[in-house]
Amino acid sequence: MCESIENQRSKSTENVIDLDRILKDEVGECGLYQMRVLALCAVLCFIMALGGNNYIFFFAKSNTRCLIPECESYSPQLNFTPSWISKAVPAAQGSFDSCHRYANTSVNASDFCSAQLFDRESVIKCEDYVYESKNSAYYEFNLACDDWRPNLIGSVKFIGFMISLPITGFVADRWGRRLALFLTINCSWISCIKYWINSYTSYIILEFLEALIGGAAFSCVFILAIEYVGSKHRAAAGAAMTSFVAMGLTLQSIISWTGIYWRYLILIFNAPLLIVIFCLWIAPESVRWLMSKGRYEESKVILENAAKMNGNILSDKTLKDLSEGLKLEEKNKNESEPWLICLVFSHKRVLFHCILTPFWWITYLFIFYGLTMSAVTISGNMYLNYSAVYAIEIPGHCLAFLLLNRIGRKLLLTSGFWICGACQVIYMLVPHGYYWQSLCIYLTGKLSITVVVTAVYVYTAELFPTRYRTTLLTYSSMIGRLGAIFAPLTPSMSSAIWELLPFVLFAGMAFLSGLLVLLAPETLGVKLPDTMQEANDLGRHSHSSILKPLRRLLFRQKSYTLR
Incomplete structure (x- = not known):
């Protein structure tokens, strides 16, 4: 049908x-x-x-590391690679791990950020992160790791x-x-x-x-x-x-x-x-x-403008065909x-x-x-x-x-x-x-x-x-x-x-x-x-x-x- x-x-x-x-x-x-x-x-x-x-x-993805509360408090100006980082964060692929740190030993050490504070046998996931680059949605929406x-x-x-x-x-x-x-x-x-x-x-x-x-x-x-x-x-x-x-x-x-x-x-x-x-x-x-x-009248106007701009003109046959097309479409419009x-x-x-x-x-x-x-x-x-x-x-x-x-x-x-x-x-x-x-x-x-x-x-x-x-x-x-x-x-x-x-x-x-x-x-x-x-x-x-x-x-x- x-x-x-x-x-x-x-x-x-x-x-x-x-x-x-x-x-x-x-x-x-x-x-x-x-x-x-x-x-x-x-x-x-x-x-x-x-x-x-x-x-x-x-x-x-931006380079990240764990925030180490034993050695630092959060600040946007934190140094991303402090001198003590190897004591608190395990090494990974020639650098340091982006998502893990050494666990705390609960030892009271007299030296600042001493290696005694960290258990190198126990690795845990970061609780908070420090970002190397802060110009990104990755940083502002905290999507580390x-x-x-x-x-x-x-x-x-x-x-x-x-x-x-x-x-x-x-x-x-x-x-x-x-x-x-x-x-x-x-x-x-x-x-x-x-x-x-x-x-x-x-x-x-x-x-x-x-x-x-x-x-x-x-x-x-x-x-x-x-x-x-x-x-x-x-x-x-x-x-x-x-x-x-x-x-x-x-x-x-x-x-x-x-x-x-x-x-x-x-x-x-x-x-x-x-x-x-x-x-x-x-x-x-x-x-x-x-x-x-079936909108031949509008087509005719556009084609005439296009031909004129291109330095040409529509033939009488084409203009007649467009008119006949309009009549035929009017007959079929109720179908x-x-x-x-x-x-x-x-x-x-x-x-x-x-x-x-x-x-x-x-x-x-x-x-x-x-x-x-x-x-x-x-x-x-x-x-x-x-x-x-x-x-x-x-x-x-x-x-x-x-x-x-x-x-x-x-x-x-x-x-x-x-x-x-x-x-x-x-x-x-x-x-x-x-x-x-x-x-x-x-x-x-x-x-x-x-x-x-x-x-x-x-x-x-x-x-x-x-x-x-x-x-x-x-x-x-x-x-x-x-x-x-x-x-x-x-x-x-x-x-x-x-x-x-x-x-x-x-x-x-x-x-x-x-x-x-x-x-x-x-x-x-x-x-x-x-x-x-x-x-x-x-x-x-x-x-x-x-x-x-x-x-x-x-x-x-x-x-x-x-x-």
Whole structure:
């Protein structure tokens, strides 16, 4: 039933409007008008990235030691390495223990802080702590020797993302990309409130609310960017958006390195987004979305403005087609719109893609964020490591742009996953003490998974139809957040279970996802699907798949029809 309704609606207009042809032959696929839209989207990506994942620096583990009441009383100016420290605290890894001390002997000694005061055979946990660095939430919230609570913030944040994505996707597909973007960017108000928070519990609650409201902002920006350009420029638009995210994250780590008080950094990173909110209304709504909703009159105005700014003009045929599309939509406006889940189950290939793409997202998010969080396991300066891990994303996105339109989506994704998996295996085999060799292999793995980031965003968006693109993209991203939820815990896994456990998981999931990519159709040079039927037909007539027998087995039956 729902399949027949959707087919009637799509067939009534599919031969009237061809937006890809209009962009290519009349408006221009990537002219001045599109560049203006892309510039605004790029600025949004850059500023949003500045405020993303900054908890990594605010809650970075600081060197600590026990407060020794027998030798000192608490003061913010306490010497972190007094001369008597070896008498009271056991040695550990070339320094002294961060979380334990020698027990008191209850002996009255005449000398100040005498060794007789401490039982070197009995080691106990600290009751109070002294911190080497006091410029962090780690110090102010007293998280010494707690490996889990600082990393739990990331997991809670990604749970907020997971809930946010389907809600925002529904809003974007029902009421428009621009409205959804405006609502999600308003999370910057919550981000700034964290400046006044004085407890760990309050901070983690606000981190969750921030993600719940603004977690899908980048998905909205990304969809808006790729829907405004022609098919030849979708990869470039996607790579540009992800590159500006990488630039923002790199600048974030550099600014954090300067030693500015962490509460001031909250305002520096998030306040600029408040200014951008008022600039959003200069961004036009997605023409593809407007057409999918039958709003041809608004589409006509935007396309005419775009053609004029690009130095072109719409043909009489296009203007006539837009008018006919409006008339046809008026005839169909009283028809009930089928439920999305009904449509998905009625189109077997779309259903298969809805099962397949989330695993790519789980893998890429787990590895991408896991490698970022696990940068603390590399010896050397934390800020330098993070800067390198973020900076390597920029050439990764550029490499994805160069290769997406040359070797195709499938080969690039498979190669990216497999190279990343191989790097994890090699990294585990490098002996301790080879810092630069380990860092180079680590960054090569991050580079390859960054290529996957751009490719998987573009590829997933191309597999789903315009009317439901944001909903289905954010659905894949939502399921993928399962990987992102566990990614912040990888440093804790490394210290509590096995040092190399995260890298074993990264390698195994990367190799498996690379295989699963081969089951999907190639979308290089293919018209962006506007209807469910067009999305269902992707790859139907392709004979290039090396897994053709398996694909034939999966799709040998007719599409399901729910009644």
